Amino acid sequence: QVQLVESGGGLVQAGGSLRLSCVASGRTFSSYAMGWFRQAPGKEREFVARISWSGSRTYYADSVKGRFTISRDNAKNTVYLQMNSLKPEDTAVYSCAADKTEIGSTYSAEYDYWGQGTQVTVSS
Numbered sequence: 001q002v003q004l005v006e007s008g009g010g011l012v013q014a015g016g017s018l019r020l021s022c023v024a025s026g027r028t029f030s031s032y033a034m035g036w037f038r039q040a041p042g043k044e045r046e047f048v049a050r051i052s053w054s055g056s057r058t059y060y061a062d063s064v065k066g067r068f069t070i071s072r073d074n075a076k077n078t079v080y081l082q083m084n085s086l087k088p089e090d091t092a093v094y095s096c097a098a099d100k101t102e103i104g105s106t107y108s109a110e111y112d113y114w115g116q117g118t119q120v121t122v123s124s
Contacts, residue, residue, distance in 0.1 A: 002026050002098050002113040009094060009118030012086055016122070020081040022096030022115055030054075030074040033104030035111060036081045038092035038120075048094070049081060050104035057103050064090075086122045093117040 003025040012018055022034070035050040049060045049070040058070050069082040079096055095118075097111035105111070 002028070002032065004096050004098060004113055004115035006094065006096055006115045006118040009120045011121045011123065014086060014088055014122055014124050016086050017082070017084045018086065018120060020083065020094055020096075020118060020120070022079045022081075024077045024079075024098065026077075029077040029098075031100070032098040032112075033101055034070075034072060034079040035097045035099060035104050035106075035108075036070060036079075036094060037097060037108055038090075038094045039117075040092040043092075045095075045108050047106040047108070050099075050106065051079065052103040059104075059106070061106075083120070086120075088122045088124045090120060091122050092120060094120050 006022045008020040036048040039045040051058050051070045055072045067085045072079040096115045098113040099111045
């Protein structure tokens with residue numbers, strides 16, 4: 001069992017930055033690929049980024065490529081999402097998720113554990 005807790009959301013102006021954190025419980029964090037997803041009001045959940053067990057492989061949605069960076073610190077059981085050059089369309093609840101595979105997936109259904117989410121609001 002893995003429990004995930006996100007933090008770092010908030011209100012920021014367009015062009016600003018935020019760093020989200022997701023802390024995992026348990027001693028097997030390094031055995032999970034991790035992903036970040038987001039869901040805006042009235043929209044379906046969408047993939048944002050994923051990172052492999054070791055952190056050596058990452059993948060991003062086209063909408064955030066070049067602006068967001070996913071990273072992890074296995075010693076701290078934490079995955080991060082650095083978000084720069086934020087846009088109003090990035091406004092959503094951001095959730096992290098854990099996947100029992102090496103590199104993870106872009107499909108939310110393939111993830112085994114989810115956090116409760118953290119709200120990110122970007123004002124224009």
